[in-house]
Structure formats: structure tokens, C-alpha cells
Amino acid sequence: MPPDTLPAQPGRWLWTCRAGFEPHLFEELAWAGASPRMLGEVLVESEKRPAEPPAFARTGIRVVASFLAGQPSEQLAQSIASRVTEAVPTGPLVLQSFTPDSPAGNRLADEADAVLEAVRTRLPADRLLEETWRARESGATLVELCVAPGVVVVGSVPAREALSLSPGGRQRMRRPGDAASRxxxxxxxxxxxxxxxxxxxxxxxxxxxxxxxxxxxxxxxxxxxxxxxxxxxxxxxxxxxxxxxxxxxxxxxxxxxxxxxxxxxxxxxxxxxxxxxxxxxxxxxxxxxxxxxxxxxxxxxxxxxxxxxxxxxxxxxxxxxxxxxxxxxxxxxxxxxxxx
Incomplete structure (x- = not known):
């Protein structure tokens, strides 16, 4: 595991998984000939998307751009919005942000929300689809901002091909009050x-x-x-x-x-x-x-x-x-x- 999160390479695929299962996801991608690279906790990159979706992947996005953290927020938001517009020039968008599902990643939740809102204001409002559940039927593109320790990665995937419509693949379900167990x-x-x-x-x-x-x-x-x-x-x-x-x-x-x-x-x-x-x-x-x-x-x-x-x-x-x-x-x- 790299000591610091590595920037993702544009054109490659970024995958998320459950913390501790990075080696299993890496192995799946290696067996599929996808040339994986470990980026950091919860994050694994690959050269291509395998024909069979990896069992241990929560979500997968094609990397549009990767930015080092620390630059002025206004500049970062404008750079991200410009790259999103270039990568997805037409059609509806579902814009989301997430952090790696790890202790270090979860501490960045507020920062991820701030980046998301700053980018949202710089994209045409008529392209942003608010009802995420309509993404597949609308032919929308899922655009995700991954805010990780030291790195912000921007990626996209057609909603119809997405493993999950939840940010980072974290589909949280509420436990009903009368549920017998989790x-x-x-x-x-x-x-x-x-x-x-x-x-x-x-x-x-x-x-x-x-x-x-x-x-x-x-x-x-x-x-x-x-x-x-x-x-x-x-x-x-x-x-x-x-x-x-x-x-x-x-x-x-x-x-x-x-x-x-x-x-x-x-x-x-x-x-x-x-x-x-x-x-x-x-x-x-x-x-x-x-x-x-x-x-x-x-x-x-x-x-x-x-x-x-x-x-x-x-x-x-x-x-x-x-x-x-x-x-x-x-x-x-x-x-x-x-x-x-």
C-alpha cells in the first residue's frame, strides 16, 4: 500500500472497494489482464475495464483528470468543471462526490461536499439531473469527484454501465425498526x-x-x-x-x-x-x-x-x-x- 494516495492516470479506471479488500480487488484485475495499480486505501486503478465487473469493486469510473490537493478552491473547482465539460460535452449529468471509505478518507467528507457544490455552480444547471434514480433511463453520465488524502480524482461512466448509482458505491440502507437483524x-x-x-x-x-x-x-x-x-x-x-x-x-x-x-x-x-x-x-x-x-x-x-x-x-x-x-x-x- 502506498504511504500516500497516488494520483490516478487519465484514461484509466478507478475502482473503490471495502477497506482491507484492496489486495483481492487488485488480484481480480490482474487475473483479467487489466494491469492494476494500487493507489491507496480503498482505491485501485486499472488500464481497462474487465469484461466481468470485479466482484470486490463497489464502483468503477473512467478517470478524466487528477489534481493534487492544496491548490486554491476556486481554481480547483474551475479546473474540474472545465475538464468535465470537455469529457462529457453533451447530455444530462449526475454529479456526485465521495471520499474513500476509510478513517483517513472519511475525515474529508466536509471538503468533498464543498468541492461538489463549487463545481456544481460552474456547470449548466439544465444539464444536472437531480433525480439520481432516473439516471439510467435518461441516458445520463455519472460524474464522480473522489476527494482522497492529497488527491482529487474526477471520473465518469455512463449511468447504464455503472456498478452503482450511489457515490463511491456506498449504497447505505436504513435498518427498519422492526428488522430481526442487520x-x-x-x-x-x-x-x-x-x-x-x-x-x-x-x-x-x-x-x-x-x-x-x-x-x-x-x-x-x-x-x-x-x-x-x-x-x-x-x-x-x-x-x-x-x-x-x-x-x-x-x-x-x-x-x-x-x-x-x-x-x-x-x-x-x-x-x-x-x-x-x-x-x-x-x-x-x-x-x-x-x-x-x-x-x-x-x-x-x-x-x-x-x-x-x-x-x-x-x-x-x-x-x-x-x-x-x-x-x-x-x-x-x-x-x-x-x-x-
Whole structure:
């Protein structure tokens, strides 16, 4: 890790990740032949964007310019605005700023906000899209200002190609007051990234459901949930007409009919979980998949390669994504679907 954050090189890609996972992101990019370079905490640069988005990347932007910190704020803001106008001459923009998600980076939050506002006033107001959620449908370009210790990096990416629409990929979800555990936030973040979510009346199977964090959020969406776990669910779920609790192992359970959605968040060995999910895909027991895979302390990337192979080649799951989301810790979130 460099002692000070290095400036990013224009034309290359800047990636962010969870603090401590820089070596895993670097390794992914190296395996993809993307010539990575470690810039500092949370920040990794690469020569190109791999065909498969890196699992450990929260967001990725193509670098437009990089500035050393310390110059007058007015001059910096004008320089950034000029480069943004040159790099993205037409079309709507979503302008955001972020700091690296590290102790040193988080101390710069106020500075990042100030830079953002100064740049915003120097761009045409009619180009700035305020409703970030409309960025993809509007064909907007996501422009991000990364304010890191000693460096300000400007980058952009078409919103339709962005890994996340949240600044720096930090999609913070609120924990509902009645949530059984923090697992609810992981599910909410996973569903935000999908073009659709479980609808009213759809059948969801929740493998390893106890204590019921995911089941609780699915029921709140109007879904019918089959919760599979030998352990008990929270009392709030007992007796609900749209919850059926099957008290047996997820590995032994066989559904009576195909489900619309398969959900899984079990603290179990990743390869065995992947094989279980592959069985569901191979046998056509579910159409959509959202699962959380726990990772070992070592060899994370080799394990993810095996997980991907098992789910796609053995399970027949399609459009597979593997991402370490903001609310994930030593784990990744998997989404996929299958067609009959």
C-alpha cells in the first residue's frame, strides 16, 4: 500500500472497494489482464475495464483528470468543471462526490461536499439531473469527484454501465425498526440493484431463514414466503398467513412446486452453498436467485471462481452477478435468473 494516495492516470479506471479488500480487488484485475495499480486505501486503478465487473469493486469510473490537493478552491473547482465539460460535452449529468471509505478518507467528507457544490455552480444547471434514480433511463453520465488524502480524482461512466448509482458505491440502507437483524439491509441493497423485485403474491423460498430477517422484508413486499430452517423464527412471523415455516435443513428440503424466487443467506461453507443453489437451478425449482455467499479468510478469489463455475456450468443460472455490496462483510451477494 502506498504511504500516500497516488494520483490516478487519465484514461484509466478507478475502482473503490471495502477497506482491507484492496489486495483481492487488485488480484481480480490482474487475473483479467487489466494491469492494476494500487493507489491507496480503498482505491485501485486499472488500464481497462474487465469484461466481468470485479466482484470486490463497489464502483468503477473512467478517470478524466487528477489534481493534487492544496491548490486554491476556486481554481480547483474551475479546473474540474472545465475538464468535465470537455469529457462529457453533451447530455444530462449526475454529479456526485465521495471520499474513500476509510478513517483517513472519511475525515474529508466536509471538503468533498464543498468541492461538489463549487463545481456544481460552474456547470449548466439544465444539464444536472437531480433525480439520481432516473439516471439510467435518461441516458445520463455519472460524474464522480473522489476527494482522497492529497488527491482529487474526477471520473465518469455512463449511468447504464455503472456498478452503482450511489457515490463511491456506498449504497447505505436504513435498518427498519422492526428488522430481526442487520441482514435485512443486505437484502434491501441487493434488491435495489435488480431491475425488478418480488411482487405481491409471488412465491419466495428463503433457505436458512432463521431468525427471519429476509423473510420479514419479503413479506413486507407482499410475497408469500416458505422459510426453511430447523431453528425458530422471530415471534412476529409466527402465524402470518403468508409465511410457511419448514423446520428442516436447507440441504434436505425439496419444494412441492417451483418458486418464483430463491433466497439464501446461510453461514455455511461457500462451495457447499453454491452446489445447493446449483441444484435448484438445474432442477428448475426457482426462476430468480438472490444469495449471500460467505468467504474464507484466504483464497477468496479462487473460491469465487469455483462458485461462478458451479452456478453457471452446473446450475444453469444466467446473467450471474457476484458483488461485494456496501453492507456485505466477509461475503458477496449473488444474483441470477434462469429461463425454462
Amino acid at each position: 441482514a435485512a439491509m443486505k437484502l434491501e441493497e441487493a434488491l435495489v440493484s435488480l431491475p425488478f423485485e418480488p411482487g405481491r403474491g409471488e412465491v419466495c423460498v428463503d433457505l436458512g431463514a432463521a431468525p427471519g430477517g429476509w423473510t420479514q422484508r419479503l413479506v413486507a413486499r407482499g410475497a408469500r414466503v416458505i422459510a426453511v430452517d430447523p431453528a425458530k423464527l422471530i415471534p412476529e412471523l409466527a402465524g402470518l398467513p403468508r409465511v410457511e415455516h419448514i423446520q428442516e435443513s436447507a440441504f434436505a428440503y425439496t419444494p412441492e412446486e417451483p418458486a418464483d424466487w430463491l433466497f439464501c443467506d446461510m453461514a455455511w461453507r461457500p462451495i457447499e452453498v453454491a452446489q445447493l443453489l446449483a441444484k435448484w437451478g438445474r432442477r428448475g425449482w426457482a426462476t430468480h436467485l438472490v444469495a449471500n455467499i460467505k468467504l474464507p479468510m484466504k483464497d477468496k478469489n479462487p473460491i469465487l471462481l469455483r462458485v461462478r463455475h458451479i452456478l453457471v456450468e452446473e446450475g444453469g443460472w444466467q446473467a450471474l452477478t457476484i458483488r461485494q455490496l456496501y453492507h456485505d462483510r466477509d461475503e458477496v451477494t449473488v444474483t441470477a435468473h434462469r429461463t425454462s
